[in-house]
Amino acid sequence: MEQRLYGNTGMKVSVLGFGGAEIGFKGASPGEVERLLGSALDAGLNVIDTAECYGTSEELIGQTVSHRRSEYYLFTKCGHASGLEYPDWEPKLLEESIDRSLRRLRTDYVDVIHLHSCSEELLRQGDVIDVLIRAKEKGKTRFIGYSGDHRAALYAVECGAFDSLETSVNIADQEAVTLTIPKAAERGMGVTAKRPIANAAWVTGRKPESEYAQPYWERLQQLKYDFLDEPDSVGTALRFTLSVPGVHTAIVGTHRPERWKENAALLAAGSLPDPRYEAIRARWCEAAGTDWIGLQ
16 A cells, blocks of 8 residues: 655555544444454554544554554544543543543553544644643654644644644545645645545435534535446545655545455545646636635
């Protein structure tokens, strides 16, 4: 699998990473996760991304692949209480959340801790950033980052405190292509694309039941990309995201082992040809509303 240098971190990351939300929210069993992540690591994937609020995700990752810790880069997030008795974003909460994540993941350190969708106002106060800096100094994480979108993500990039940016970018969510990702590249930040296939919101031909995917469905009704009816439309969407200059890895989640192999196969054709990439960008610039900001 293709690897890209993750900003100035020195990490060479696989272009396809594993997103841990689905295994935590959909009740995957340890056996299923062991087969899923084991086959992914065997095939060359080396990025696993999870979070403190993804249900049992951290525990499942720790149970099943902590013995292979040297084979992958591990990203997690902090910010939501998720069972701890502190308000979200309280500095003490962040400290305890980071320690809890390490216990769950059965590791002494993670490669990146991202602040999870913290507001610009809280970022500007500085306390939340200081917690992550201290965690880095103590060796609990090698690098620190911000996970989010729109103006908060822009401040996170411009403030100079972070090594990494995780942000939404896909065929239906392109604000970051001009707002944040070029600036992150200028500063040598690693960039992780979340929601890289726009939740495949179009594939059933009807509005998704999940409210999480509905904004993308509604945008795509206006964008009317000509490739959405093609058999390989999901592959085109994923290849578009990985063709965005400055993006290093795209996080795709699944709880089914066979889906991982399908996701990997989508990248066999490599980046999109320039004319197709530019056509998708042009259509976005033509149709996007001013309120089409990056989605959390």
